[in-house]
Every structure is written in structure tokens, then in C-alpha cells.
Amino acid sequence: MPSFPRVLLGLFCLLVAVLLLAPTLVVIPMSFNGNKSLAFPPVGFSWQWYDNFFRNPDWTTSFSNSLIIALIVAVVATVVGTLAAFGVSRAAARTGGLLRALLITPMVVPGVVLAIGIYAVYLDTHLVGTVTGFVLAHTMLAIPFVLIAVQASLEVFDRRLETAAASLGAGRLTVFRTVTLPLILPGILSGALFAFITSFDEIIVALFITSPYLKTLPVQIYTSITRDADPTVAAVGTLLFLATSLIIIAGLLLGMRRART
Amino acid sequence: MTASAGAAIEIRKASKRYGAFTALNDIDLHIRPGEFMTLLGPSGSGKTTTLNLIAGFTDISSGTLEIGGKSVTGLPSHKRNIGVVFQHYALFPHMTVGRNVAYPLTLRGIRGEERDRRVKRALDMVKMADFAHRYPNELSGGQQQRVALARALVFDPPLLLMDEPLGALDKKLREWLQLEIKRIHRELGTTFVYVTHDQEEALVLSDRIAVFNGGRIEQIGTGRELYDHPATLFVGRFIGESTVLRGMAETTGDGTTMIIGGQRIFAQGRLPGEARPVILLRPERVGLKRAGADAVTGENRLSGTVTEAIYLGSGSKYEVRLADGTVAVVRSPLGAADFAIGDTVDIAFLPTDLTLLPDDASADVTLT
Amino acid sequence: MTDMPDRPALLTRWRPRGAVWLAAPAVLVLLLALAYPLAIVVVRSFTDPAPGLDNYVWFFQSAVNRTVLQRTFVVAAWVTLVSLICAYPYAYAMTIVGRNLRLALILCVLVPFWLSGVVRTLAWVILLQDSGVINSFLRGLGLPPVKLIRTLPGVVIGMTQVLLPFMILPIYSVMKGIDTRLLQAARSLGAKPWKAFLQIYVPLSLPGVYAGAIIVFILSLGFYITPALLGGPRSILLSSLVQNQVLSLLNWGRGGAMGVVLLVTTFVLLAIAAPLMRQNHSSTRREA
Numbered sequence: 001m002p003s004f005p006r007v008l009l010g011l012f013c014l015l016v017a018v019l020l021l022a023p024t025l026v027v028i029p030m031s032f033n034g035n036k037s038l039a040f041p042p043v044g045f046s047w048q049w050y051d052n053f054f055r056n057p058d059w060t061t062s063f064s065n066s067l068i069i070a071l072i073v074a075v076v077a078t079v080v081g082t083l084a085a086f087g088v089s090r091a092a093a094r095t096g097g098l099l100r101a102l103l104i105t106p107m108v109v110p111g112v113v114l115a116i117g118i119y120a121v122y123l124d125t126h127l128v129g130t131v132t133g134f135v136l137a138h139t140m141l142a143i144p145f146v147l148i149a150v151q152a153s154l155e156v157f158d159r160r161l162e163t164a165a166a167s168l169g170a171g172r173l174t175v176f177r178t179v180t181l182p183l184i185l186p187g188i189l190s191g192a193l194f195a196f197i198t199s200f201d202e203i204i205v206a207l208f209i210t211s212p213y214l215k216t217l218p219v220q221i222y223t224s225i226t227r228d229a230d231p232t233v234a235a236v237g238t239l240l241f242l243a244t245s246l247i248i249i250a251g252l253l254l255g256m257r258r259a260r261t
Numbered sequence: 262m263t264a265s266a267g268a269a270i271e272i273r274k275a276s277k278r279y280g281a282f283t284a285l286n287d288i289d290l291h292i293r294p295g296e297f298m299t300l301l302g303p304s305g306s307g308k309t310t311t312l313n314l315i316a317g318f319t320d321i322s323s324g325t326l327e328i329g330g331k332s333v334t335g336l337p338s339h340k341r342n343i344g345v346v347f348q349h350y351a352l353f354p355h356m357t358v359g360r361n362v363a364y365p366l367t368l369r370g371i372r373g374e375e376r377d378r379r380v381k382r383a384l385d386m387v388k389m390a391d392f393a394h395r396y397p398n399e400l401s402g403g404q405q406q407r408v409a410l411a412r413a414l415v416f417d418p419p420l421l422l423m424d425e426p427l428g429a430l431d432k433k434l435r436e437w438l439q440l441e442i443k444r445i446h447r448e449l450g451t452t453f454v455y456v457t458h459d460q461e462e463a464l465v466l467s468d469r470i471a472v473f474n475g476g477r478i479e480q481i482g483t484g485r486e487l488y489d490h491p492a493t494l495f496v497g498r499f500i501g502e503s504t505v506l507r508g509m510a511e512t513t514g515d516g517t518t519m520i521i522g523g524q525r526i527f528a529q530g531r532l533p534g535e536a537r538p539v540i541l542l543r544p545e546r547v548g549l550k551r552a553g554a555d556a557v558t559g560e561n562r563l564s565g566t567v568t569e570a571i572y573l574g575s576g577s578k579y580e581v582r583l584a585d586g587t588v589a590v591v592r593s594p595l596g597a598a599d600f601a602i603g604d605t606v607d608i609a610f611l612p613t614d615l616t617l618l619p620d621d622a623s624a625d626v627t628l629t
Numbered sequence: 630m631t632d633m634p635d636r637p638a639l640l641t642r643w644r645p646r647g648a649v650w651l652a653a654p655a656v657l658v659l660l661l662a663l664a665y666p667l668a669i670v671v672v673r674s675f676t677d678p679a680p681g682l683d684n685y686v687w688f689f690q691s692a693v694n695r696t697v698l699q700r701t702f703v704v705a706a707w708v709t710l711v712s713l714i715c716a717y718p719y720a721y722a723m724t725i726v727g728r729n730l731r732l733a734l735i736l737c738v739l740v741p742f743w744l745s746g747v748v749r750t751l752a753w754v755i756l757l758q759d760s761g762v763i764n765s766f767l768r769g770l771g772l773p774p775v776k777l778i779r780t781l782p783g784v785v786i787g788m789t790q791v792l793l794p795f796m797i798l799p800i801y802s803v804m805k806g807i808d809t810r811l812l813q814a815a816r817s818l819g820a821k822p823w824k825a826f827l828q829i830y831v832p833l834s835l836p837g838v839y840a841g842a843i844i845v846f847i848l849s850l851g852f853y854i855t856p857a858l859l860g861g862p863r864s865i866l867l868s869s870l871v872q873n874q875v876l877s878l879l880n881w882g883r884g885g886a887m888g889v890v891l892l893v894t895t896f897v898l899l900a901i902a903a904p905l906m907r908q909n910h911s912s913t914r915r916e917a
Contacts, residue, residue, distance in 0.1 A: 013722045016715045017737040019790055024744060024752045026762055039760035080654045087652030099652055106663055108844075110851025110895060112868040113888035116875045117666025120673070140662035143655050201745040204853050208876070221747045225754060225858060234755070237748040244744045245736075252732060252739075316817055339816045339825075351814035355832045364828075365818035412818065422817075 030234035038229040049235040062220035073199035078192040081146025104144040111204035119208040129211025138199035146191035153187025267295035267452030268329035268419035275324030286476040302473030344413030344421040352397035359393035383415040495624040504589040506540040522584030536619030544592040546614040677882030684886035705849035716796035742794035753787040779861025796841040803837025839905040
């Protein structure tokens with residue numbers, strides 16, 4: 001029988017869970033608004049804002065820009081970050097610790113400070129509004145996430161397996177390909193996912209280095225919120241919410257299956 | 262640690278159920294003040310559940326539990342004043358050894374010099390006084406367990422519970438700590454209740470042993486009683502080495518005869534009731550002889566082939582495959598005749614040197 | 630632990646000296662996209678428009694700037710405090726419930742954690758605006774509307790919700806490693822349940838609390854999107870001020886000086902807090 005403190009704890013957690021999730025749900029009814037307004041409650045019902053998202057070039061190009069940049073970032077950051085994770089965990093303890101601290105600094109540097117610095121550099125090097133510029137900045141921001149994810153799986157990886165494989169006659173590259181890589185692959189994949197999402201959602205740096213010719217989706221959402229009350233943002237928000245939830249649920253289920261086997 | 266009198270424990274008709282699962286089925290256990298009682302059994306037999314009931318970590322489903330003559334039903338563990346030593350030490354990692362041992366004293370309002378004196382005395386007792394300022398993670402497993410023992414005893418509880426405290430340690434360290442625990446028990450006069458699945462450890466430490474199986478107590482007695490006079494097949498097989506002989510049995514007057522692999526065995530005594538009897542043999546009560554040689558009147562003989570011969574220094578150990586396929590274990594003392602693998606031999610034993618027990622198929626299942 | 634087996638000598642062969650160089654590409658990216666840009670910000674703060682400390686003198690002499698700086702700290706402190714109050718019981722509950730419920734609780738944290746911050750801020754705009762969910766609810770009850778958007782409380786509410794996962798996750802990861810048998814041990818030694826919780830569980834969970842608090846505080850100090858969209862002229866925070874100096878006034882020196890103040894504050898806080906986050910007593914992890 002649950003005691004009184006347990007019941008209280010349960011109620012409190014329910015409240016926090018609602019606070020975490022519920023506010024975001026409000027974008028869903030707004031996305032079906034019949035009027036061009038973000039005022040609550042929505043009036044009528046229509047699919048027009050979804051229609052607008054898939055037809056209006058402002059939205060479609062910014063979406064495809066974000067997708068392309070995020071895919072490139074996912075690949076580049078995963079390769080670079082995985083190499084770094086090996087470097088960190090196989091270097092001497094002190095060097096490794098220092099290197100790790102250095103490589104995760106992008107997580108704590110205030111976004112605006114970073115953004116004005118990158119903006120200044122890009123103005124000089126003509127990288128404003130270029131895919132290269134976005135990829136470089138977003139890769140830097142994504143490296144910590146890849147590093148942490150891969151390092152976590154390297155930490156539980158039993159190094160003696162490599163020694164064992166070597167004793168059975170496998171060369172260094174074969175050991176890596178047939179033993180190390182398959183075992184840390186889950187870490188690398190979640191690192192790649194983190195890198196993709198980091199780039200796809202990044203807004204502060206993007207606001208500075210964007211140009212009328214190259215906008216990303218978050219920039220388009222931001223300007224849409226500040227400029228007009230276009231419910232298309234609610235439609236986009238709903239789609240992103242669904243996509244994020246599905247990815248996380250799939251990830252949790254996969255993780256559970258792995259834990260069971 | 263003043264030599265406080267130990268507390269008695271009286272458990273009557275106690276059961277513990279988790280939903281449909283019965284962890285403990287109607288047990289009776291009386292532990293005398295100052296006694297060293299070991300709860301012995303395989304995992305899942307109910308021994309740890311019994312310890313948790315005494316400690317107050319779980320509630321009894323039915324029955325009664327008295328400690329020191331008082332019912333403790335519903336009394337939470339922090340009010341029971343019982344020392345507990347856990348298998349994984351459970352030292353507080355954020356406190357030094359000294360603060361760990363001082364913790365129960367602080368909770369009891371003992372402070373200042375009195376507290377320091379008692380902490381020092383407890384650490385002296387386990388020979389850890391030099392480590393008072395270390396953190397638990399700076400100690401080895403054996404050292405941590407000694408600190409845990411000091412912490413459980415520092416507040417002079419009349420009862421100390423230990424849950425497989427030496428399970429995680431290597432053999433040498435375990436044997437040395439067993440002797441330490443025995444010494445401390447002798448010095449203090451506290452009642453010790455000790456849980457283990459290691460029958461040798463139980464024999465070394467205990468005044469009496471309660472053998473658990475499938476949520477029941479099969480037998481309570483001294484090590485000698487359990488070894489020489491097991492009440493059930495399970496107890497006989499769990500304590501020490503043994504050979505079990507099965508065959509067609511019939512009672513004849515004050516004895517029982519059994520046909521095993523075509524050979525007739527005579528056993529002193531008979532089982533009450535209808536139970537099917539089996540014969541339990543201890544390896545050192547069995548002799549090994551050349552086939553057909555050196556007959557002694559009244560002696561039982563079964564022929565077989567030596568399948569394993571191990572020289573142990575203090576004697577030899579043999580495994581002999583009998584005609585019915587049973588593998589018998591024989592220990593012969595130093596100086597007895599030597600045999601080699603493949604030799605055809607007889608195992609020989611007197612009708613009084615065997616134990617007649619009711620058959621219990623579950624005894625085999627639980628042991629494997 | 631002396632019981633731990635020694636690392637086999639063979640392994641040393643697999644710790645090549647050159648391993649550090651595997652991190653070279655990552656370090657290069659960081660030099661180009663992090664170190665160099667930050668160096669430019671620092672340099673400009675001392676040289677633009679003229680060499681000297683003028684920009685810093687200006688920053689600390691302006692009453693408006695001091696107000697904004699103070700407000701930024703106050704908001705960060707509130708966000709940290711409210712997040713902590715919400716996160717600690719939530720993370721604790723995550724460690725004691727059954728597997729399915731725990732999965733649901735984790736889902737509630739991870740979805741907002743990974744969902745775009747702009748989208749979540751949009752949700753708060755819809756909730757808090759004058760014609761938003763909360764005010765239309767109040768109107769429905771016949772109550773007067775409340776000004777929420779472009780106010781400081783609105784900013785704090787929105788930021789707390791956006792940053793809450795950053796508080797819950799580190800606390801949970803530390804709590805999950807705490808051996809609950811220690812609580813049982815404490816009770817057997819005579820501690821009442823709440824005392825065992827306060828004296829054993831809480832101290833062992835503190836590294837997670839410190840980590841969560843410092844992350845949330847630092848992220849709050851530099852937060853930009855949520856305060857920009859939910860805040861108004863009277864609730865401007867430092868980040869917006871920096872953005873304004875650089876993009877609207879093209880004053881790189883003053884914007885840079887503000888940025889440097891923010892940056893230095895962040896790293897000083899991190900340096901102070903780093904030792905607290907470390908778990909000194911590694912035996913919370915039990916050996917198998």
C-alpha cells in the first residue's frame with residue numbers, strides 16, 4: 001500500500017511530467033486553425049498550414065537546407081568525434097582528461113558570444129550564408145555530443161577482447177573492424193543522431209550567419225514567429241514534435257531490446 | 262563492547278509470501294541467547310528472507326517473531342537495535358571509516374569523548390584502528406568487511422545478523438576472517454545469526470545450524486548431528502560428501518534389506534510409515550577392498566570399478582562405478598591399500614555405518 | 630581495491646603513444662570554429678574602436694547595463710532554483726518506479742530535451758500571449774486577463790521548462806548509481822527513514838545536483854531565444870543586449886566586451902563548481 005509521502009511524490013511527478021510535455025502539445029490544435037492567427041482558441045479546422053509548409057518555397061527550401069546541412073554534419077561530426085573519443089580514451093589519463101574537457105567546451109560557451117565571434121570570422125572569410133559555414137559551425141557544436149556518446153560505449157567495452165582477438169591472429173585493423181567497431185556501434189549511431197539533431201535544431205549561430213539566400217528551418221520558424229502570426233509554424237512544430245517523439249520512442253525500445261538480450 | 266547478554270529469538274509458524282510466491286513456509290526457529298546460529302541453504306531457500314524478517318527489512322505475512330522475549334511485529338528496523346553486516350559491506354562512501362563507525366552512536370545521542378572511545382575500541386577489536394581516517398574505497402574488501410563488523414557492533418546490540426559477509430572474498434582471507442568472527446563472538450557473548458550457502462563455513466563457525474530448503478527448515482542441530490544423523494536426504498546431501506544408494510527394499514524384523522545391482526545390502530533399523538528408503542553413505546565410513554577379498558562378518562559389499570583416484574596427501578579419494586551405475590565416493594586414510602583407475606573393487610561398509618532416509622526426489626533437483 | 634585483478638601487461642601494447650593524434654581533426658575544428666572566433670571577440674573588445682579598456686568602462690558605468698547584468702543573474706538563479714525543486718523529486722521517482730513507468734517518465738524528459746527549443750518557445754508564446762491559452766481560460770472563468778508575455782515571470786516560466794531536462798538528467802544519472810542497500814544499512818544502525826534519506830541518500834546525490842545546477846545556471850546566463858521571444862523591453866537579458874550591440878548598432882567592441890563578461894563569468898563558475906561535481910567516493914559503484 002503506498003504511503004502518504006509516496007502519493008505526494010507521485011502527484012508532484014505527474015505535475016512535473018505535465019509541465020515538461022503538455023505546453024508543447026498546444027501547438028497541435030493551433031496547426032489546424034481555420035484563421036491566419038495564433039490566438040487561442042483556434043477557429044474552425046483546416047489542413048491549409050500543412051499544405052503551405054509543403055508548397056511555400058520559403059518553408060520547403062529552408063527545410064531542405066536544414067536537412068542537407070544536418071546530414072553532412074552528422075557524417076563529419078561522427079567521424080571526427082569518434083576518432084577524438086578513441087584519442088581521449090586511449091591517451092594517458094591526464095592528457096585524455098584535458099583533451100575531453102577541451103572538446104566539450106562548445107556545450108558551455110554562451111551561444112550569443114560564440115555567434116558574434118563566428119559571425120565576425122565569417123564576414124572576413126565570406127562564409128556567411130554558405131553551407132560550408134553552417135557545416136563548420138554545427139560540426140563544432142555537435143562534436144561534444146558524439147564524443148560523449150562514443151566514449152560512454154568505449155568505457156564499457158572490454159579492452160581484453162582486443163587483446164584476445166590479437167592473440168588469435170587478427171591485425172590491428174582487423175581487430176578494429178571485427179571486434180571493436182561492432183561492439184561500440186550503438187554508441188556511434190546515437191552520436192550520429194545527436195549530431196543530426198544538434199545541427200537541425202541549431203538557431204543562435206544560424207540567426208547570425210544566415211543570409212536571404214541560405215536560411216535554415218529554425219531561422220525560418222524564428223522569423224515567422226517574430227514577423228507574423230502564421231500558423232504554419234504550428235504545423236512545423238507539430239511535425240517536429242511527432243518526428244522527435246517517434247525517434248526517441250524507437251531509440252528507447254531498441255535500447256530495451258538490447259538490454260534484454 | 263561490554264559483554265552484554267545476547268538476545269534470544271523465537272520464531273513461530275512464520276510465513277512470508279510475495280503475491281503467489283511463498284518465500285518462507287511455516288518455519289519454527291528458536292535461537293538461544295549468545296548462540297552462534299547459522300542459516301544454511303542454497304539460494305532461494307528462504308535463509309535470507311528469515312534474516313530480513315529478523316532485521317525488520319520485510320514484514321512477516323503470518324506467524325510470530327519475538328526478539329529478547331518481546332514481539333517485534335510492526336517494529337521498524339531502526340527501532341530494533343540489531344547489528345547487521347551485509348554481503349556488500351554497505352559502508353557509506355562519503356564518510357571516513359571513523360565516521361562510519363561513529364554513525365550509529367551519533368544516532369543514539371552518544372557524542373564527544375565517549376563516542377571516540379567506543380569507536381576506537383570497536384576498530385581495535387577488528388584491528389582497523391589505523392584506518393580511521395581513510396575512505397571505504399581506499400580499503401580492500403576484507404578491510405571493508407571488518408569495518409562493517411565494527412560498525413554493526415559499536416552500539417553493543419544484543420544481536421548481530423550477518424548476510425553472507427565473506428561471500429565476495431577469496432578463500433585465504435575468508436578462512437582467516439572466519440576465525441576472527443569466531444573470536445569476536447566468544448569475547449562478546451552477543452547472539453550471532455549468520456547466513457551462508459557454504460556448508461564448510463557453517464561447520465567452522467556455528468554452535469548450531471538450521472538447514473533451509475524450499476522455504477522450509479529441514480533440520481536444526483549441531484554440525485555433528487547434521488553430519489552423522491541427517492533427518493532428510495536433502496540435509497545429508499547438502500552437508501558433506503555422500504553417496505546415495507537406491508534399490509528394492511523390504512523390512513526384515515529390526516532391519517531393512519535392499520537389492521542394489523543384484524547384490525543384497527542389510528541396514529540396521531527401519532523407516533516408520535510407507536516412505537521408500539534410500540541409503541546414505543559417508544565417504545570415510547566406506548572401505549575399499551579387492552573384489553572378494555578380506556571378508557568381515559556382517560559387512561555389506563558392492564562390487565564396482567574405480568573410475569577416479571585422487572591422492573590428497575592426508576589420504577586418497579576414489580570414485581567407484583557400481584553395478585547399477587551409481588558412482589560411490591570413498592575416502593581411504595593414509596596407509597590403506599592403493600588402487601588405480603580400472604581396478605575391480607568392492608566397497609564395504611557395516612550395517613551401522615549407513616543412514617537410512619526416506620527418498621525425496623526434490624533433494625536431487627534443488628542441489629544441482 | 631586490492632581484490633581487483635591487475636591489468637594484464639599485454640594491454641600496454643594497445644595504448645599506442647600516438648593515440649592522442651586521433652583527436653587532431655576535432656581539435657582543428659574547434660580551433661577554427663571556437664577558439665579563433667572567441668579570440669576575435671576578446672581582441673575586438675579591447676581594440677574596437679580604439680585600443681584600451683573603454684568598452685569595459687562603458688559597460689560597468691552604464692546603469693542600464695548593470696541592471697541587465699543583475700537581472701540576468703537573478704533570472705538564472707530563479708530558473709535554477711525552480712528547476713531543482715521540480716527535478717529532484719522527479720529524478721528520485723525515476724529511480725524507484727517499475728520499468729514501464731520509468732520509461733514513461735524518461736520519455737517525458739527526453740522529448741522536450743531533443744525537441745527544437747524554438748518550437749517549445751513557440752508553444753509558450755501561444756500559452757502566455759494576451760490572446761493565449763492561459764488568458765482565454767481566465768476569460769472563460771470571468772476573470773481579468775493577466776499580462777504574462779513580455780514579463781519577467783513569463784521568461785522564467787518558459788526558461789525553466791526548456792532547461793528542466795538539463796537538471797533532471799544529471800541528477801538521475803547520479804541517483805541511479807546510489808546503492809539503496811546503504812539506506813537499509815543506515816536503518817539497521819538506528820536511523821529513522823527520513824534521517825537515513827537526509828544523511829546518506831542526499832549527500833550521495835549532491836554531485837548530480839551540483840552538475841545539474843551549474844549546467845542550468847550557465848545555460849540560463851547565455852540564454853537567448855526564449856527570453857528574446859517571451860521577454861519585453863523591461864525583461865531584456867544580457868544575450869539580447871549583445872545581439873543588439875552587434876547586429877543593430879554594429880558596435881563590435883561594446884558587444885564583445887559584454888560577451889567577454891558573460892564568457893568569463895561562465896568559466897569562473899565552472900572552475901568553482903567542477904570539484905563539487907566529481908564523485909570522490911567511487912564505491913557508490915559496486916564491484917560485481
